[in-house]
Amino acid sequence: MNKVAFITGATRGIGKQIAITFAREGYDIAINYRKENEELENAKREIEENNVKCLTVQGDVSNFEDCERCVYEIIKEYGKIDVLVNNAGITKDTLLMRMKKEDFESVIDINLVGTFNVTKNVISHMMKARSGRIINISSVVGVSGNAGQTNYSASKAGIIGFTKSLAKEVGSRGILVNAVAPGFIETQMTDVLKDEIKEEIAKSIPVKRMGVAQDVANVVKFLASDDSSYITGQVINVDGGMLM
Ligand code: NAP
Numbered sequence: 001m002n003k004v005a006f007i008t009g010a011t012r013g014i015g016k017q018i019a020i021t022f023a024r025e026g027y028d029i030a031i032n033y034r035k036e037n038e039e040l041e042n043a044k045r046e047i048e049e050n051n052v053k054c055l056t057v058q059g060d061v062s063n064f065e066d067c068e069r070c071v072y073e074i075i076k077e078y079g080k081i082d083v084l085v086n087n088a089g090i091t092k093d094t095l096l097m098r099m100k101k102e103d104f105e106s107v108i109d110i111n112l113v114g115t116f117n118v119t120k121n122v123i124s125h126m127m128k129a130r131s132g133r134i135i136n137i138s139s140v141v142g143v144s145g146n147a148g149q150t151n152y153s154a155s156k157a158g159i160i161g162f163t164k165s166l167a168k169e170v171g172s173r174g175i176l177v178n179a180v181a182p183g184f185i186e187t188q189m190t191d192v193l194k195d196e197i198k199e200e201i202a203k204s205i206p207v208k209r210m211g212v213a214q215d216v217a218n219v220v221k222f223l224a225s226d227d228s229s230y231i232t233g234q235v236i237n238v239d240g241g242m243l244m
Helices: 013-024 038-048 064-078 101-129 150-173 195-204 213-224
Strands: 004-007 028-033 054-058 083-086 132-137 175-182 235-238
Touching: 004 013, 004 064, 013 028, 013 038, 013 083, 013 213, 028 038, 028 064, 038 054, 054 064, 064 101, 083 101, 101 132, 101 150, 101 175, 132 150, 132 213, 150 175, 175 213, 213 235
Parallel strands: 004 028, 004 083, 028 054, 083 132, 132 175, 175 235
Antiparallel strands: none
């Protein structure tokens, strides 16, 4: 029986690459989506090209009932979830002076409360199985802070606290919980930046390039593997040395 990985926000970008990477390893995959579109179809097709199953479940991570239903549907189909990757996330960048309350709340609701909503519904299944891996996608700015990202940095710092606390709660049950903190990764999220800014950022990174989604997926794969069985409660930066 194949292992099962549930990756949120996997219709594109980092999440999609994580899902494809797990599919290459022979995992059956579950991904969620908010609206059916071409991106979702492409992601499903690219995952299934690896001869594994890909279940797609409709649900917004910021909605608890949606998450409850998504997890129910995954368990109904596969009977278990071995690996959960909380990857869904958004940015709404602006200086605090200009930030609307809704911009702060929506980023916290999706990035941080979303991580709670999904994990809360998955954890009882992992507890019963006495095994599981949870990998939360944070960000280097959750550690360092970043002007224009008070909402996003707070959500990503919150994910780190959540990760460490949960790791302490469930370690004795065979469940390992870690966070990955990417630096600047080339996806639609960072595509909004002007080319000059991207070049400046790349220059400031010790390895002199922005990361690609596969750089993050490789570390997530490691954290789900038997090779990382003595690692929990950690934050692994994948940032070309940006933060050290
Ligand atoms: P992306 O290309 O914008 O993809 C984000 C994904 O999350 C999409 O599949 C999106 O689906 C989904 N999503 C957003 N809100 C959702 C919601 N409420 N419910 C369910 N799904 C939702 O972003 P990315 O760059 O791949 O980022 C992935 C993760 O890495 C995020 O948590 C981000 O904060 C983190 N990260 C990224 C970078 C970077 O440089 N790119 C750096 C550090 C951390 P829809 O089609 O529904 O919008």
